Amino acid sequence: MAFSPEIWQSVLLTFRLATVTTILLVLIGLPLAHWLNTSRGRGIIFLETLVTLPIVLPPTVIGFYLLIFFAPQNPLGAAWVGLTGHTLAFSFTGLVIGSVIYSLPFAVQPFQSALKAIPPTLIEAARISGANWGQIFWHISLPIARRGIGTGIILSFAHTVGEFGVVLMLGGAIPGVTKVASIQLYDEVQKLNYAQAHSIALVLLVISFALILAISLLQRHRDEEIH
Amino acid sequence: MRLLLILLAAFAGDLRAGELSVAAASDLVYCLEELHAAFEKEHPAIDLKTSTGSSGNFFAQIKNGAPFDVFLSADVSYPEAVIKAGLADEESLSRYAVGRLVVWATGEKTDISSGLTSLSNAAIKKIAIANPDHAPYGRAAKAALQYFKMWDQVEPKVVYGENIAQTAQFIETGNADAGIVALALVLSPKLAKVGRWVEIPGESYPRLEQAAVVTRRGQDNPASALYIAFLRSAKAREIFDRFGFRLPQ
Numbered sequence: 001m002a003f004s005p006e007i008w009q010s011v012l013l014t015f016r017l018a019t020v021t022t023i024l025l026v027l028i029g030l031p032l033a034h035w036l037n038t039s040r041g042r043g044i045i046f047l048e049t050l051v052t053l054p055i056v057l058p059p060t061v062i063g064f065y066l067l068i069f070f071a072p073q074n075p076l077g078a079a080w081v082g083l084t085g086h087t088l089a090f091s092f093t094g095l096v097i098g099s100v101i102y103s104l105p106f107a108v109q110p111f112q113s114a115l116k117a118i119p120p121t122l123i124e125a126a127r128i129s130g131a132n133w134g135q136i137f138w139h140i141s142l143p144i145a146r147r148g149i150g151t152g153i154i155l156s157f158a159h160t161v162g163e164f165g166v167v168l169m170l171g172g173a174i175p176g177v178t179k180v181a182s183i184q185l186y187d188e189v190q191k192l193n194y195a196q197a198h199s200i201a202l203v204l205l206v207i208s209f210a211l212i213l214a215i216s217l218l219q220r221h222r223d224e225e226i227h
Numbered sequence: 228m229r230l231l232l233i234l235l236a237a238f239a240g241d242l243r244a245g246e247l248s249v250a251a252a253s254d255l256v257y258c259l260e261e262l263h264a265a266f267e268k269e270h271p272a273i274d275l276k277t278s279t280g281s282s283g284n285f286f287a288q289i290k291n292g293a294p295f296d297v298f299l300s301a302d303v304s305y306p307e308a309v310i311k312a313g314l315a316d317e318e319s320l321s322r323y324a325v326g327r328l329v330v331w332a333t334g335e336k337t338d339i340s341s342g343l344t345s346l347s348n349a350a351i352k353k354i355a356i357a358n359p360d361h362a363p364y365g366r367a368a369k370a371a372l373q374y375f376k377m378w379d380q381v382e383p384k385v386v387y388g389e390n391i392a393q394t395a396q397f398i399e400t401g402n403a404d405a406g407i408v409a410l411a412l413v414l415s416p417k418l419a420k421v422g423r424w425v426e427i428p429g430e431s432y433p434r435l436e437q438a439a440v441v442t443r444r445g446q447d448n449p450a451s452a453l454y455i456a457f458l459r460s461a462k463a464r465e466i467f468d469r470f471g472f473r474l475p476q
Contacts, residue, residue: 067402073400077401089397089403173386173387174385178386187360
């Protein structure tokens, strides 16, 4: 095993990206899941399809469109450059945006099914008893849906750790900024540094295994609670 | 039964007789379109399958048994390494062109009139070069910046393209303000009218001698020898000239 400082840097960067992305996905995903569950609007099916799309969409499609949107010739890209002085491409923020889109369905879908499992009568009863929105969320929705929400959180994190195509198209492989572990692995293979490549691959393998194992345990607990 | 036939047909995409698979460095991506059109005109029976990418990537792939007959690198060291690994014949090594480096920018306001030294201007925030770890043009770009003692200063602004074509794409879209690319790319019909370029003096980086080899696998393919001969033909030379490649020694 060979763990150079560059490897640690890329692994830590991957964790940072996955953590920031996951926090954002909880903040965006929970209200979005609730809205998708409860809205009866006609356009909702299209929105739901759009949210689910990244499951099947080639990452290069996301990478390509983002690269176009981020370009300073584009109004969005120009606005960002005007605001911050640099482009979104090749920046950590740019990768976070890409990752949030890329992992969105992996948060929203488990959130949706978790929230669906809460009996509406329970919410109704709480509301009649005078509980406010916040109390209902913290004391009723969250405790009941916690395993499903946990699944969404772990899946979002794991899926972001596994990101490659979007970052390859958008990142520019800057050490410590956009050169995540999967890109570092790709570079080490091209340099024929198989020892380094093995180290990164093993780290990613163990992390991914542990995360999926955690989800399986969560699911099993939930099933036991139901039966 | 029908399902089995569909399955078989799906697997039948491998190379057939009369086909030649060419792995080529990304600086050739546009030049190759014309080269291959000319080659197929001369040899209508041969169907060329072209892959482009970074030379280092192809070297790693060939080492792992990639099915390429001919490898056109952007340098000499990767083809030599293929030979050293016993995966190509020494006699097939053929120097076909010498590449040139340019500073390129597409933004209307970006000033690169003083060439490489322009890159240290504060107005240029992101500079794209190819990854020096596995792209010869990236290595040359870094060498040129080091030659002019600019590397330490500009390194924080550098972003790395996976190969020289992606590097050009970063600049073309404007996501990078400027960068260092192959002259062959900016002279291509596709990019000739896009932005401005300034050549980087040849003494500032190791000569970009580009060589081709026929792989062990390609030795059994009679089209390989025809292809190498074509690279040295007057017709090919005329195309290389148009894309700004110098004559190899």
